[in-house]
Amino acid sequence: MNRRKFLTILGSAGVVSALGTAKVAEASVHTFPYYDDSYGVLHDTTRCIGCRRCEEACNKVNHLRKPSKPFSDLSVTATRRRTSAYEWTVVNKYEMNGKPVFRKLQCFHCNDPACASACFAKCFQKQPDGSVTYDGSQCVGCRYCMVACPFYVPGFQYDEAFDPLVQKCTFCEPRLKEGKLPGCVEACPVDALTFGRRSDLIKVARARIADNPGKYVNYIYGEFDAGGTAWMVLAPAAEGAAVPPDDPALAGPDLKQLGLDTHLGNRPMGELTYGALGAVPMIVAFWPVLFGGAYAMTKRREAMSQLEQEKMAREAKDDVAAAVDAAVRKIEETEGEGAAERARRAMTEALKAREAEAACSKHGEDK
Numbered sequence: 001m002n003r004r005k006f007l008t009i010l011g012s013a014g015v016v017s018a019l020g021t022a023k024v025a026e027a028s029v030h031t032f033p034y035y036d037d038s039y040g041v042l043h044d045t046t047r048c049i050g051c052r053r054c055e056e057a058c059n060k061v062n063h064l065r066k067p068s069k070p071f072s073d074l075s076v077t078a079t080r081r082r083t084s085a086y087e088w089t090v091v092n093k094y095e096m097n098g099k100p101v102f103r104k105l106q107c108f109h110c111n112d113p114a115c116a117s118a119c120f121a122k123c124f125q126k127q128p129d130g131s132v133t134y135d136g137s138q139c140v141g142c143r144y145c146m147v148a149c150p151f152y153v154p155g156f157q158y159d160e161a162f163d164p165l166v167q168k169c170t171f172c173e174p175r176l177k178e179g180k181l182p183g184c185v186e187a188c189p190v191d192a193l194t195f196g197r198r199s200d201l202i203k204v205a206r207a208r209i210a211d212n213p214g215k216y217v218n219y220i221y222g223e224f225d226a227g228g229t230a231w232m233v234l235a236p237a238a239e240g241a242a243v244p245p246d247d248p249a250l251a252g253p254d255l256k257q258l259g260l261d262t263h264l265g266n267r268p269m270g271e272l273t274y275g276a277l278g279a280v281p282m283i284v285a286f287w288p289v290l291f292g293g294a295y296a297m298t299k300r301r302e303a304m305s306q307l308e309q310e311k312m313a314r315e316a317k318d319d320v321a322a323a324v325d326a327a328v329r330k331i332e333e334t335e336g337e338g339a340a341e342r343a344r345r346a347m348t349e350a351l352k353a354r355e356a357e358a359a360c361s362k363h364g365e366d367k
């Protein structure tokens, strides 16, 4: 195992077994337990050459569907691709200082995963090793997780006729359990990806910034963003930046050029999702998906009894109603009564429209 790729050599005992004694810090800001010793990956975009070997390795180790274009075709990086059910990681090309910069996208394995907070079937788990895993056995296909994820990561197997599932990067959890590196990290030819304890990676990132004045934005993306993430990003600084920025507001323009969202704040996204499914505009925009998804249960509905379906639909409706109440309260606090009332009206109308639509389609199916 390459020491530069893996900061903490653990020997044959394997990565995960070393976490047996990991201290679980119940920090009050976290909706989920925070594992002090958990792992992460640092993506240094100043090293990345956009070769897509990580994509290829991910495809191989996870036995994913072969893409239509070969991994040797680097032209695809020019498109702002997103991860999907069959592409758990993609590398996109951006431009900074007139030069190409490549960034790898995958699940960030948030410390407080919004996907997990949003999933009422409890399919997602934050594991002590840092990974956010998904168990599809209870998934009803409502896709709340996809709406909740601030990084637009999970993909849905829309083309699967039976049992379509949500899919995303697993942090190669099965490989970690065997003491191996994530497939993508192992494959990277230029050590743009470094695996290690999250706390060590933060130190490494700080050292790189300090040792190379002017090279990096003085900001580790993911250290605090969205409540902190296991996967973090180092970005190059824009040329001529007199003082490298050290807060997201100042670092924003540089980070934005790499497609990184600098408006997520430091508050755990799970906390927001849990109470209000994020922001109200999102609820309004995605209401049909949320309610329709929960109501229809995709393909699984056929396998459920009438009573189970009704119970699930009732619970989903209660969940969404509670989320709306929480969102309205939040808007009232920040934007006043008028805005809160308008938001409630918009959401209620959207719900009614969707209920009518769902009733129509159910009637059609029952005939």
Ligand code: SF4
Pocket (backbone or CB within 6 Å): 106, 107, 108, 109, 110, 113, 114, 115, 116, 132, 148, 149, 150, 151, 152, 153, 154, 168
């Ligand atoms: S919220 Fe998105 S990025 Fe965070 S763990 Fe879930 S799927 Fe990954």
Ligand code: SF4
Pocket (backbone or CB within 6 Å): 057, 058, 059, 061, 062, 088, 089, 106, 168, 169, 170, 171, 172, 182, 183, 184, 185
């Ligand atoms: S950690 Fe594993 S699943 Fe995630 S992007 Fe890398 S190879 Fe793919």
Ligand code: SF4
Pocket (backbone or CB within 6 Å): 047, 048, 049, 050, 051, 052, 053, 054, 055, 091, 102, 104, 187, 188, 189, 190, 191, 192, 193
């Ligand atoms: S393998 Fe490494 S250098 Fe190549 S695209 Fe992936 S992260 Fe970048």
